[in-house]
Amino acid sequence: MSAARLMQGNQACAEGMIAAGVRFFAGYPITPSTEVAEILAEELPKIGGKFIQMEDEIASMGAVLGASLTGTKAITATSGPGFSLKQELIGYGCMSEIPCVIVNVQRMGPSTGLPTSPAQGDVMQSRWGTHGDHGIIVLSPGSVREAFDVAVASVNFSEKYRTPVILLLDEVIGHMRERVELPETGSLQIIGRKTPTDSPETYQAYKPDADGVPPMAPFGTGYYYHVTGLVHTYAGMPSGGGKVTDELVHRLESKLTRAQDDITLYTEDGLADADVIVLTYGGSSRAAGAAVKAARAKGVKVGLLKLITIWPFPAELVMEKTKHAKTIIVPELNCGQLVGEIERYVGRDKVVSVTRVDGELFTPDEIVGPILTAGGVK
Amino acid sequence: MAVIEKYLRQSALPHIWCPGCGHGILLAAILRAIDKQQLEQDKTIIVSGIGCSSRASGYMNFNTVHTAHGRALPFATGIKLAHPELNVIVITGDGDATAIGGNHFIHACRRNIDLTTIIFNNNIYGMTGGQSSPLTPHGAFATTAPYGSIDRPFDIAALAIAAGSTYVARGTAYHAMQLTDLIAKGIASKGFSVIDAISQCPTSFGRKNKQGGPVQMMQWQKDHAVLIQAAVKMKPEELVGKFVIGELHKSEAPEYTAEYDKIIARIQGKGGAAQ
Numbered sequence A: 001m002s003a004a005r006l007m008q009g010n011q012a013c014a015e016g017m018i019a020a021g022v023r024f025f026a027g028y029p030i031t032p033s034t035e036v037a038e039i040l041a042e043e044l045p046k047i048g049g050k051f052i053q054m055e056d057e058i059a060s061m062g063a064v065l066g067a068s069l070t071g072t073k074a075i076t077a078t079s080g081p082g083f084s085l086k087q088e089l090i091g092y093g094c095m096s097e098i099p100c101v102i103v104n105v106q107r108m109g110p111s112t113g114l115p116t117s118p119a120q121g122d123v124m125q126s127r128w129g130t131h132g133d134h135g136i137i138v139l140s141p142g143s144v145r146e147a148f149d150v151a152v153a154s155v156n157f158s159e160k161y162r163t164p165v166i167l168l169l170d171e172v173i174g175h176m177r178e179r180v181e182l183p184e185t186g187s188l189q190i191i192g193r194k195t196p197t198d199s200p201e202t203y204q205a206y207k208p209d210a211d212g213v214p215p216m217a218p219f220g221t222g223y224y225y226h227v228t229g230l231v232h233t234y235a236g237m238p239s240g241g242g243k244v245t246d247e248l249v250h251r252l253e254s255k256l257t258r259a260q261d262d263i264t265l266y267t268e269d270g271l272a273d274a275d276v277i278v279l280t281y282g283g284s285s286r287a288a289g290a291a292v293k294a295a296r297a298k299g300v301k302v303g304l305l306k307l308i309t310i311w312p313f314p315a316e317l318v319m320e321k322t323k324h325a326k327t328i329i330v331p332e333l334n335c336g337q338l339v340g341e342i343e344r345y346v347g348r349d350k351v352v353s354v355t356r357v358d359g360e361l362f363t364p365d366e367i368v369g370p371i372l373t374a375g376g377v378k
Numbered sequence B: 001m002a003v004i005e006k007y008l009r010q011s012a013l014p015h016i017w018c019p020g021c022g023h024g025i026l027l028a029a030i031l032r033a034i035d036k037q038q039l040e041q042d043k044t045i046i047v048s049g050i051g052c053s054s055r056a057s058g059y060m061n062f063n064t065v066h067t068a069h070g071r072a073l074p075f076a077t078g079i080k081l082a083h084p085e086l087n088v089i090v091i092t093g094d095g096d097a098t099a100i101g102g103n104h105f106i107h108a109c110r111r112n113i114d115l116t117t118i119i120f121n122n123n124i125y126g127m128t129g130g131q132s133s134p135l136t137p138h139g140a141f142a143t144t145a146p147y148g149s150i151d152r153p154f155d156i157a158a159l160a161i162a163a164g165s166t167y168v169a170r171g172t173a174y175h176a177m178q179l180t181d182l183i184a185k186g187i188a189s190k191g192f193s194v195i196d197a198i199s200q201c202p203t204s205f206g207r208k209n210k211q212g213g214p215v216q217m218m219q220w221q222k223d224h225a226v227l228i229q230a231a232v233k234m235k236p237e238e239l240v241g242k243f244v245i246g247e248l249h250k251s252e253a254p255e256y257t258a259e260y261d262k263i264i265a266r267i268q269g270k271g272g273a274a275q
Helices: A009-019 A034-047 A057-069 A080-096 A123-128 A144-161 A171-175 A242-257 A284-297 A315-322 A338-346 A364-375 B023-036 B053-059 B072-082 B094-100 B102-111 B156-163 B176-188 B202-206 B214-224 B256-270
Strands: A005-008 A024-027 A050-053 A074-078 A100-106 A137-139 A164-170 A177-180 A226-228 A266-269 A276-281 A302-307 A309-311 A327-332 A351-355 B044-048 B063-066 B087-093 B116-121 B167-172 B193-198 B225-227 B243-250
Touching: A005 A009, A009 A034, A009 A074, A009 A100, A009 A144, A009 A164, A009 A171, A024 A034, A024 A057, A024 B072, A034 A050, A034 B256, A050 A057, A050 B072, A057 A074, A057 A080, A057 A100, A057 B063, A057 B072, A057 B102, A074 A080, A080 A100, A080 A123, A080 A164, A100 A144, A100 A171, A123 A137, A123 A164, A123 A309, A137 A144, A144 A164, A144 A171, A144 A177, A164 A171, A226 B053, A276 A284, A276 A315, A276 A364, A284 A302, A284 A327, A284 A364, A302 A315, A315 A338, A327 A338, A327 A364, A338 A351, A351 A364, B023 B053, B023 B087, B023 B116, B023 B176, B044 B053, B044 B072, B053 B063, B053 B087, B053 B116, B063 B072, B072 B087, B072 B094, B072 B102, B072 B256, B087 B094, B094 B102, B094 B116, B094 B156, B102 B156, B116 B176, B156 B167, B156 B193, B156 B243, B167 B176, B176 B193, B176 B243, B202 B214, B214 B225
Parallel strands: A024 A050, A024 A074, A074 A100, A100 A164, A137 A164, A226 B063, A276 A302, A276 A327, A327 A351, B044 B063, B044 B087, B087 B116, B116 B193, B167 B193, B225 B243
Antiparallel strands: A005 A177, A137 A309, A266 A302, B167 B243
């Protein structure tokens, strides 16, 4: 561990990206994510990396994809309105399987909304923001230290599974300052994309290995191939074939769902005897954790299940961990987005949705109340 | 043909372009220019947008990216900045580059990043069946300009020069050998190079505007093009209805990736000593 430092979530995120091997950032200024860009503008050239401020959000996403094609780990950072603009090329990244990370420090929406207020309103957009069926990985940390760890994980997953990964912070995690001790870079597991073992003559850029992920040759290394957003063959060439399309679209999702156990990150506390479970993620987990402690002190058998991986939704985990609970309480800083997915797997009758969309954080009391009610404690 | 054959992805042929389309001539001109400049095939990347023009990348035996509509330049910028040793050539259309990609176009010019951009300019959206583009002439017909276009078209070269591009040329499918030379010079120029390459679309533009078949349309290119060397000696009224071809602009300005490398060298050179 390095010495303890006081730092912001956005800074921890930027440092995690560098530790994970990111050497390219393209972005456009937007609150409340801008510190990620500012820090990387300063730090990347020191280590031979590249930073570019592009003309708009769309261009920054395009530059990230281009850089990644050369084998360079590349990311961008944005917030709601910018995240909306990036959706076209996030879909391109999914379709053409280009590793990259999009940091989305969520703010209140829709539209310009409340630029400096926390929210968790992009849960569904991060899953389905681009058109068409596709798999995607979405991770949401709940502390400054986690912003670092999950930044590293997001890059690792993007490389391992050849996919865009959304790192879903929220304004409060991005701007909160906490005392953290970060791990030494040498102690981290850093993953790079697999490269072909075939010769350039036999290499097929989109022919998957047994794990569903095709090896990826960096541009400029003599492996010629075509990259397109059109439906494509194993060779990467456009195809209108039904069988090719069906196999490709299914694989884009199944390469991630088959790796659900590897991708699923979570923490739990006090679930063993819990009648009531607070199922939380991101910034809301802070108030949820405090509420669980307070309600325990009042005699309710309540536990905390905090998801870090929210997409692909860890359905098996949630069903297993909640099977003995009578009530599952889901606090979210939105009108109820992930709760629908939870209800889908554990049943509507057990789930209580607690929501807040006024630009303020939950107080622990707002979550203690529903816990006490569920636990039968007045 | 022998010169360009090794640069073609034979398995991807035949191409999808309509009979009489000028794009194949432009593609051959690019490949001859690559050969002329002796670019290393392994280190040459072709980036295109969306539309008839941008299908060209699929026929070229390099690392090729057929990006999203209008977005070729951002991808190319990322490739070039991440690896400045790569030669990056961008193929785009008039609508792709100046409508949906217009913002990227002017900013790539402004940055003067070392990319060579060839705009396949056929004055129309061909892939979607003949809608008007920012290069459709005033008064010309298109499926979305059924009463004649009231829009004023861009002058791509003037736009590129104003935005800061350091090499700007115009050629045509008819003047194929000159076009090869203009593209080769664009590749050689260290900065953002723009070649406005005029092409014919007999199917969607020529037919709607009663311009005849591909032969008549190429004859039109021949009859209306004026070489820059001649144009500078002509009066403005003599140039009405004509267009100028050749090397239109060449200037010196710092190139973006070289400037970035200087920053890296400066910071790393200082190291801990100065800080």
